[in-house]
Amino acid sequence: MAAVRSRLHKSLLRICGHFRHKHGHISVTGASYHFDAFLGVGQVLFHIPKNQYHVLHRHQQSCCAADVQRSSPGHTTALHPNRPSSNRPQHDKIVHNPYKLVEEELGTLSQDIKREIVTDSSELAEIAGYYFDGKGKAFRPMIVLLMARACNIHNDAGNCVLPAQKKIAMITEMIHTASLVHDDVIDAADTRRNKSSINLVWGQKKAILAGDYILSIASMALARLRNEQVVSILSQVIEDLVRGEFMQLGSKEEENERFAHYLKKTFKKTASLLANSCKAVAVLGRCTEDITEVAYQYGRNIGIAFQLIDDLLDFVSCDQVMGKPTAADLKLGLATAPVLFAAQSYPELNAMIMRRFTHEGDVETARDMVAKSDGVEQTRLLAEQHSLEAIRQLRHLAKSEIQSSLSHIAEILLKRTK
Numbered sequence: 001m002a003a004v005r006s007r008l009h010k011s012l013l014r015i016c017g018h019f020r021h022k023h024g025h026i027s028v029t030g031a032s033y034h035f036d037a038f039l040g041v042g043q044v045l046f047h048i049p050k051n052q053y054h055v056l057h058r059h060q061q062s063c064c065a066a067d068v069q070r071s072s073p074g075h076t077t078a079l080h081p082n083r084p085s086s087n088r089p090q091h092d093k094i095v096h097n098p099y100k101l102v103e104e105e106l107g108t109l110s111q112d113i114k115r116e117i118v119t120d121s122s123e124l125a126e127i128a129g130y131y132f133d134g135k136g137k138a139f140r141p142m143i144v145l146l147m148a149r150a151c152n153i154h155n156d157a158g159n160c161v162l163p164a165q166k167k168i169a170m171i172t173e174m175i176h177t178a179s180l181v182h183d184d185v186i187d188a189a190d191t192r193r194n195k196s197s198i199n200l201v202w203g204q205k206k207a208i209l210a211g212d213y214i215l216s217i218a219s220m221a222l223a224r225l226r227n228e229q230v231v232s233i234l235s236q237v238i239e240d241l242v243r244g245e246f247m248q249l250g251s252k253e254e255e256n257e258r259f260a261h262y263l264k265k266t267f268k269k270t271a272s273l274l275a276n277s278c279k280a281v282a283v284l285g286r287c288t289e290d291i292t293e294v295a296y297q298y299g300r301n302i303g304i305a306f307q308l309i310d311d312l313l314d315f316v317s318c319d320q321v322m323g324k325p326t327a328a329d330l331k332l333g334l335a336t337a338p339v340l341f342a343a344q345s346y347p348e349l350n351a352m353i354m355r356r357f358t359h360e361g362d363v364e365t366a367r368d369m370v371a372k373s374d375g376v377e378q379t380r381l382l383a384e385q386h387s388l389e390a391i392r393q394l395r396h397l398a399k400s401e402i403q404s405s406l407s408h409i410a411e412i413l414l415k416r417t418k
C-alpha cells in the first residue's frame with residue numbers, strides 16, 4: 001500500500017508540475033500538495049494534503065445506489081466499519097437510504113418523462129422512450145433531488161422538492177439519456193443496460209434523431225421554467241457534453257498533457273451535468289451564491305469520481321454486470337486513467353496510446369500491463385480524493401438526514417459494480 005501511495009504521490013507531482021508550468025497556480029511543498037489544477041473552467045480540482053491519502057481495501061463488498069435501493073427498506077448501515085482511514089467520516093450511525101428520501105419524485109420519473117416525449121409519431125415515441133424503462137440507475141436525478149431538498153432545508157424553503165426542481169431532475173435524466181443514445185452511435189455499441197442499443201434495433205439514423213428529439217423535449221421543458229439563469233446553466237452542459245465527446249475523438253496530445261486532457265474531458269463529458277444540475281436546483285431554491293457554489297462543487301467532484309470508477313470498471317468488471325462490453329475503451333482507442341497511470345510503470349504503453357491501440361495485440365498487451373501495474377488502484381485512489389472533496393463541500397450545508405445521504409452517496413459510488 002505504501003508503494004501505491006508513493007506512486008500516486010509521484011503522479012500527482014508530475015501533474016502538479018505540468019499545471020504549474022501551464023497555469024502557474026500550483027504550489028507543492030514538502031509536507032502537502034495544494035493541487036489547484038484547472039479544468040478549463042476556472043475551478044480548483046482538489047486539495048490533497050499528503051497525509052490524507054487513503055487506500056481502499058481491494059475486496060470490500062461492492063454496492064451501488066441501485067443495490068441500496070433494492071436491499072434496504074429505509075436505512076442502510078455503516079459502509080466501512082473497519083476502515084483505517086484518517087480523514088474519511090466514520091458512519092457509525094444509521095444512514096438513511098438516499099433513494100428512499102426522494103422516492104416519491106423518483107418513483108414516477110420514467111413515467112413523467114415518457115409523458116413529456118409523447119408525439120403523434122408512435123415510432124419516434126417508442127424509440128425515444130426505449131431507455132425510460134426504469135432500468136437505469138437514476139443516479140443523476142437522485143442526486144439532483146437530494147441536493148434540491150438539502151438546499152431548500154438550508155434556505156428555510158421547506159423540506160420538499162419544488163416543482164421546478166423536480167423538472168430539473170427530469171431534464172438531467174433526459175440530457176443524460178440523449179447523450180447515451182448518441183454515444184452508442186459514435187461507438188457503434190450493440191448493447192446498453194443489458195439490452196440491445198437503439199442503434200442496433202432501429203439503425204443509426206433513427207437513433208441520432210431519437211437522441212435529438214429527447215434533447216429537444218428537454219430543452220422545451222427547460223425553457224418553460226422561465227428562468228434565464230437556469231436555462232443558461234443547463235445549456236452549458238450540452239455544450240460541455242459535445243465538446244467533451246469531441247475531445248475524446250482526438251487525443252494525440254503530448255505525453256505530459258495527456259492526464260490534464262483526460263481530466264478536462266472527464267469534467268465535460270460526465271461531471272458538468274451533475275455539477276450544473278446541482279447548481280440549477282440551488283438557484284431555483286434561491287440559495288446564496290456560496291451555497292450554490294457548494295452544490296456545484298459537490299456535483300462536480302461526484303461526477304469526476306463517478307467517471308473514474310466507470311473507467312476502472314471497464315478493466316475489472318465483466319460484460320454482464322456492466323450491461324455493456326468491458327475493455328471497450330481500449331477497443332475504441334481510448335486511454336483512460338488506469339492506462340495513463342500504468343504508462344508510468346510501462347512506458348511502452350505510450351506508443352500504443354499514440355496509435356490508439358490499433359496494432360494487432362495492442363488491446364491485449366495494454367490490458368495485461370494495466371493488470372500488472374497499480375493503475376487500477378491509483379485510479380480508485382484518485383476517485384476517492386474526489387469523493388472526499390464532495391463530502392468536504394457538504395460541511396457548508398445545514399445538517400440534515402439529506403446532507404448525510406449525499407455524503408453516503410459519495411462513499412457508495414466508489415464501490416459500485418455497474
Ligand code: GRG
Binds near residue numbers: 137138175193269306
Ligand atoms: C446529445 C447531449 C448530447 C450530447 C452528444 C455523445 C455525446 C455528445 C456525449 C457523450 C456523453 C456520455 C455518454 C458520457 C458517459 C457518461 C457515463 C459514465 C454514462 C454512464 O452512466 P450510468 O452508469 O448509466 O449512470 P445508466 O444506464 O445507469 O443511466
